[in-house]
Amino acid sequence: MSVNSVIGGMSVAQLRGNEAVTNQIPVIDFGLLKQKSTLPARSVIIEDIKNACQKLGCFHVVNHGISKSVISGALEAASAFFQQAAEKKSEFESYDLRKPVRYEAALQGNNNKSRLLLKHYANPLKDWIPFWPQNPPHYRENMGAYSKEIQRVAVQLIDAILESLGLGSNYQTEKLENGMQLMALNYYPNKNTSQNFKLGLPAHSDYGFITIIFQTCDGLQISHNNGDTWQPVHIQSGALHVHLGDHMEVLSNGTYRSLVHQAVLGCEERISMASIHGFSMDEKVGALKELVDEQHPKRYRESSFRDFLEFISTGRNFGGKSFIKSLRIA
Ligand SMILES: O=C(O)CCC(=O)C(=O)O
Numbered sequence: 001m002s003v004n005s006v007i008g009g010m011s012v013a014q015l016r017g018n019e020a021v022t023n024q025i026p027v028i029d030f031g032l033l034k035q036k037s038t039l040p041a042r043s044v045i046i047e048d049i050k051n052a053c054q055k056l057g058c059f060h061v062v063n064h065g066i067s068k069s070v071i072s073g074a075l076e077a078a079s080a081f082f083q084q085a086a087e088k089k090s091e092f093e094s095y096d097l098r099k100p101v102r103y104e105a106a107l108q109g110n111n112n113k114s115r116l117l118l119k120h121y122a123n124p125l126k127d128w129i130p131f132w133p134q135n136p137p138h139y140r141e142n143m144g145a146y147s148k149e150i151q152r153v154a155v156q157l158i159d160a161i162l163e164s165l166g167l168g169s170n171y172q173t174e175k176l177e178n179g180m181q182l183m184a185l186n187y188y189p190n191k192n193t194s195q196n197f198k199l200g201l202p203a204h205s206d207y208g209f210i211t212i213i214f215q216t217c218d219g220l221q222i223s224h225n226n227g228d229t230w231q232p233v234h235i236q237s238g239a240l241h242v243h244l245g246d247h248m249e250v251l252s253n254g255t256y257r258s259l260v261h262q263a264v265l266g267c268e269e270r271i272s273m274a275s276i277h278g279f280s281m282d283e284k285v286g287a288l289k290e291l292v293d294e295q296h297p298k299r300y301r302e303s304s305f306r307d308f309l310e311f312i313s314t315g316r317n318f319g320g321k322s323f324i325k326s327l328r329i330a
C-alpha cells in the first residue's frame, strides 16, 4: 500500500482548481460571514445557511482562511501516520472513545467496512495534544495547526447556524469555544485492493452539531431518505464540506435534521479529515428554550456526548440515525 500517493493526488486535483461543479450543494462564502451582523451581506449569508440546513443538511464553505499549506501539512501527517501504522499492524488497538486516542485497522473489510482510522480529541489543544501520536514526528505540529483553524471556523459556523434559527449572534460562543472537537482521520484503499469491498464506511449520522470534512477525492455520499438513494459530494477546490449532526437536530427541536452519509471506495486511495464539534463531554444538549412552546413541544430527550459514548459502547448503535432515534419523545 502506498498512502503517499494520496498527497500527490491532492496537489494535482486541489491546486489546479478545476472541479467547479458541486452537485448543487450550496457554497457559503465564509469571508462575508465575518462582517458585522448589521451589514446586509451577513444577513444574506445567514439566509443561505438557513436554506441549506433546511433543504440539504449540508453546505460547502469557501474563503475560510485556512491556508493550503496548513491543509496539506495535516494531510501529509495523516498519510505518514497511516503508512507507518499499516506497516506495523501490531500497533493498532481496539477502539474506545473513552480513551483519548483511538485507532483501528479494518483493511481486511470486517463489518462491511474497509478503512484505517485515527480518532482523537483536539480542543482545547494543549489538553489533548500530549495524547496524540508521536510518530511521524511532525504529526502533532501539523495536525495541531489544522485542528486549531478548523475549530475557529466551526465556532463561527455554529454561531451562524444558530442565528439562522432566529437566535441572536454569539448565542453560545463561550460554550462552543470550550466545546468538544473530535478529529476523525480516515484512510481508504482504492476499491481494487480491498477484497471487493465497495463501502469504506457504512451509513450513519454524526454526533455533535456540525462535522467539517476535507476529502482528497470523491467518496463521501449523502442521503436524504435514510439510505434509499445516495448523492455524491464532489470535491471543490479548497472548499470544506459541512454537515449537520444529531445534536443540531436536538438543539433546533427538529427544525434542522442531521445528515445521513457514508463513504464509498473509488479508483484512488483517499484520505478524509472529519472534525466533529459539540459542547463539552458532560454538557447536556436539549432543544433551545426559544424554539419550544405549546405548538412546538420538546421532541427529544436531553443528552451529552458521554451519553452517546455509553450508547455506542452497549452495542446499540446500528448505524443510520439510531442514536437520535433513541432520544425521540414519542
Ligand atoms: O470519509 C468520509 O468522507 C466520511 C467520514 C465520516 O463520515 C466520519 O468520519 O464520521
Ligand SMILES: [Fe+2]
Pocket (backbone or CB within 6 Å): 204, 205, 206, 211, 261, 274
Ligand atoms: Fe460521519
